[in-house]
Amino acid sequence: MTGVTGDSAGAGAPDRRWAVVTGASSGIGEWLARGLARRGHSLWLVARTTDALERLAKELTGDHPGIEVRVRPCDLADPVARSQLSDELTEFPVSVLCANAGFPTCGALTENDPARELAEIQVNVVALHQLTLAVLPGMLERRSGRVLVTGSAAGLQPVPTAATYAATKAFANTFAESLHAELRGTGVTCTLLLPGPVRTNFYETGGIPRLTEQRILAWLTPRRVAEAGLDAMARGRRVVVPGPVAKVQAFAGRNTPRALLFPVLRTAFLPRLRKARSNGR
Template identity: 70%
Template structure:
């Protein structure tokens, strides 16, 4: 993605909380920040994932003080396959109770006028990262017969959107993937939920 993330850190701490982790990607602002705040308020230990380490550190400090729960951060650019693989391996190695696949970003304009590298990064974050991290945590959830995965899709994913072609297509994947897994997971103790908002007032745009 444009800009350089802070030095990659799979997780900032090493302690084991009393409850399995809730993991939120894109936790530095917008919907992701709101999800992290809600989970911490309900007593979940939370792992915050985003590129901006300084923002995550401030949020983690605030949530620890406000709710007395374990908060750890993972500074990771999900568009970077190497960083994402290390995060995936870290998540597969710990109990995860909740995964919020929330990170994502849009590109706007006629496709051929857009930066090809940025378009590829958009697919990596909006599609490949969602698939990777889901595959990392799902086996453990199924083994424990307990867990929840939330996917942040979009109403943009229910129809083609000229001048946002890659974004709409990426969210069509998320919407479809979440709804299919919702059916597949029936009776397993694991839930898969799709959040598909319209425009939201946040840093996203």
């Protein structure tokens, strides 16, 4: 792990407010880190991409001299690397955990790479669960702490051609809301950030790089989504759904009978997914 200090205080100074952001190298995670730095938090930036994290760390300490930024490369799909990170966090005074790392796989399940499918579960589900368990006891002991979980509107209904992703986000959504209720009165809160379509490289990772060109969706910027999540987290809210499209998705996902939902997906949305994936190759 490398560190970048923005002032003369020593590493791990007791008065620092430390926030951990997973998936911090781009997209929503990058803007969560920027927003937390602006709010005075020192940071652990966690992702696989060291160069991107170091560039972000240098920028954040230049813009916010009172904070410290630690770069912690970690492949959260690797159980050994993930356990090492978890052990480190167990011994560290984390005041905020933004469990944001995640990625999709798209296409028919049997046509996808099984190793990639397994890695998706490791990152989207197991890492979220393990890192939360690492920081939560310390937060409860101090009676102070915030957990922000990046779920997805996709986790509110089954999604053909994204079966594993929808299932992992169903776990994240339910886990965050359950934990919110469980933590009531402890001084610690858990907030679910429930985005809809966000214009990031997320879809390129999922194998559909041109999906963001589809006009059916009103894409939000990652900055807007991150700021909505941080504001809701600060207020201790249970869930925040940024933007009108995500709100419609959330309502429809919770309330539309499956017998109606699947034909809608097949006729209105899935052809666009397949076209975007085909054009991106």
